[in-house]
Ligand code: SF4
């Protein structure tokens with residue numbers, strides 16, 4: 001196990017602890033009937049493995065540079081997307097305003113791993129490795 005991966009696991013563990021205390025934003029009622037029956041990344045249709053419900057690591061760990069409704073400058077790494085509902089689904093899954101990058105991130109075994117903690121660590125390490 002590389003030192004970078006250990007650092008990423010520690011960072012993800014800290015992040016996971018922080019997530020426990022987050023008051024997740026409540027979504028307007030009008031959006032609730034558009035929620036997908038998937039986890040946060042919501043890319044379940046064409047992926048080789050299933051997106052794990054209530055994971056949402058893809059919507060928290062990576063930075064997103066394109067605009068998101070409610071986050072016009074995108075979001076920093078490690079910050080939950082404002083469009084994540086309190087049950088960790090995407091509130092704008094079918095909305096054209098959903099960033100294209102969200103649909104491009106497909107579930108795969110190495111990234112998703114056995115649990116959410118693994119996914120947060122893996123994506124955090126990827127974020128650090130690809131930071132400008
Ligand atoms: S827009 Fe939806 S899929 Fe994209 S990061 Fe936010 S909650 Fe996740």
Ligand code: SF4
Pocket residue numbers: 039040041042050051052053055056057058059105106107108111112119
């Ligand atoms: S890491 Fe995998 S299981 Fe978790 S939200 Fe992303 S695609 Fe879904």
